[in-house]
Amino acid sequence: MSFFGDLRTVLQGSRFRRLFGTRLVSQFSDGVYQAGLAGFVFFNPEQHTSAAAVATAFAVLLLPFSVVAPFAGVLIDRWPRRQVLLLSALAKAVLAVVSAVVVTGGEGPAFFVAALLVLSVNRFFLSGLSAGLPYVVPREQLMMANAVTPTCGTVASSLGTGAGLVLGVLGGAGALGTGVVLVTAALGFVGAGLVSLSLGYRELGPHLEREPVEVRDAVRGSVRGMVAGVRHIWSRPPARDALATIGLHRTLFGISSLMTLLLYDNTFTGGGVAGLAGFSVAAAVLAIGFFLGAVATPWATRRMTPGTWIRLQLLAAAVALVLFALPFSPVLFPVAAFVLGFVSQGVKVTVDTLVQRHVDDAFRGRVFSVYDVLFNATFVLGAALAAALVPPSGAGATVVIGMAAVYLAASLAWSLRERVTVALPETTEA
Incomplete structure (x- = not known):
């Protein structure tokens, strides 16, 4: 449906x-x-x-x-x-x-x-x-x-x-x-x-x-539970690879988010209200990309494997960065924001599905707790990397090319993974 x-x-x-x-x-x-x-x-x-x-x-x-x-x-x-x-x-x-x-x-x-x-x-x-x-x-x-x-x-x-x-x-x-x-x-x-x-x-x-002592035990158990969740993820290659992909994407998304803020505050405009207005446009097209990515993903994954859909989205992100972000044009940059928004939500919905399918129900809550921490921590990691690599103007051509190369490498990795998965017995994906 x-x-x-x-x-x-x-x-x-x-x-x-x-x-x-x-x-x-x-x-x-x-x-x-x-x-x-x-x-x-x-x-x-x-x-x-x-x-x-x-x-x-x-x-x-x-x-x-x-x-x-x-x-x-x-x-x-x-x-x-x-x-x-x-x-x-x-x-x-x-x-x-x-x-x-x-x-x-x-x-x-x-x-x-x-x-x-x-x-x-x-x-x-x-x-x-x-x-x-x-x-x-x-x-x-x-x-x-x-x-x-x-x-x-x-x-x-x-x-x-x-x-x-x-x-x-x-x-x-x-x-x-x-x-x-x-x-x-x-x-x-x-x-x-x-x-x-x-x-x-x-x-x-x-x-x-529940008694208060049980609450305390449960809080202590949360830490142990997350460790068990990480171990369970590692034993399930589809979930492990999916979470590794979302972590990589969120790191790159953190870099692009910081770069966007700097560009609209220090380069595309003189900052202040003008910067906020320009950033508002980029945020709006990013939101449209989020929505369309969420709507398109169920349709796409009924027609191709989740791995193929992830591979195509990562490839689209690499192409969009080179074509629309690299010129550092206030006209073209929102197009890159749209594509990254589409990819961000499309990849996340697909990863959610892979994790739900390939982890045991008894571990699902703990795995998603790990997922939650990973989702935010890798975004902050991306912002920290950008702080070290992106110039104050936000126009870091080398950084954009590097991001595109990483997206392309991740897409190729999923292509290889899909081929290996087809060649292996079905039980390896259990």
């Missing part, structure tokens, strides 16, 4: 619609908040952003999120999940207002502390959404719901980012414009909390009561 057909099917359930609405409102507001962060951290009109400053910002904002992720599920299984959604949304609203107040008072560590807390609390919110999904859809529709909700959430977040960037442009450069964006995000978080109240207190579970 198509993406839109799956979406129509699951939307027929009223309980699913209430949880889905909570997700969309919250993730749209997440996007608005992220636009406020971008406007303040990356497009400060008082100074041109350096590569090191951008990389540091990515590390501060993403790495703690990755640390929280493995432990969120443990606590989500002990608390009423509807309350997790409500209280997390309200906490994010308060912290967003704090961010806005800090911005108007000048730059300082308090801004990053508030942003860190918002993103960490958001991990609990997203985990609550995922854990509550089996309670609002029939078992036979769970796969459909798992397929469409993350993509729709990503689209909502991208639309929110676009809306926030537009607000930032209209509000003008400086603290006041950023403050307006952050307060708007806070209002959205309150709205998400109100939508969650349409669900019953225990409607999303859990229905088991």
Whole structure:
């Protein structure tokens, strides 16, 4: 069934619609908040952003999120999940207002502390959404719901980012414009909390009561569980190769993201509002690429193997970097952003499927915890590499050529892997 057909099917359930609405409102507001962060951290009109400053910002904002992720599920299984959604949304609203107040008072560590807390609390919110999904859809529709909700959430977040960037442009450069964006995000978080109240207190579970000592044991077990997850991944070549590919892609995507910020702040424009406006265009076409990549992947993987689809996407990324990014033209660069957005989401959806198919159910949660950490940590690694390799202007021709070469090598590796897989007995892919 198509993406839109799956979406129509699951939307027929009223309980699913209430949880889905909570997700969309919250993730749209997440996007608005992220636009406020971008406007303040990356497009400060008082100074041109350096590569090191951008990389540091990515590390501060993403790495703690990755640390929280493995432990969120443990606590989500002990608390009423509807309350997790409500209280997390309200906490994010308060912290967003704090961010806005800090911005108007000048730059300082308090801004990053508030942003860190918002993103960490958001991990609990997203985990609550995922854990509550089996309670609002029939078992036979769970796969459909798992397929469409993350993509729709990503689209909502991208639309929110676009809306926030537009607000930032209209509000003008400086603290006041950023403050307006952050307060708007806070209002959205309150709205998400109100939508969650349409669900019953225990409607999303859990229905088991645990003693505090068991929670502590479970937290300690999370670390051991992740180690076991890594071992399990290594014993399953399809899952191992898929996760290695997403890690490689996210590293390259981190490099390209930092490069894009520098180009729009220091080269394509004079920074400030002009830089934010130009970056908004690139972000919009990137979001369109994300959406189309998610929609096209189920269609494509019904007509070719997942490995072939990954290979073609990696090849497309290499070609796009050379043709559209390397000239460093403000006209052509958004085309490269579109292709990388398409590839990013297409590869991720395919990797998700490969991991789900080739790991044991008993290890699936632990494997996806590893996946979650890998997804963010490799992006930060890419930003750190870019800080060392990309010039302040963002126009690093050698870096772009190197990225294209890595994408091409990865595509060739998947081509070789596909040939070897066909030649080997089917049991080797179990």
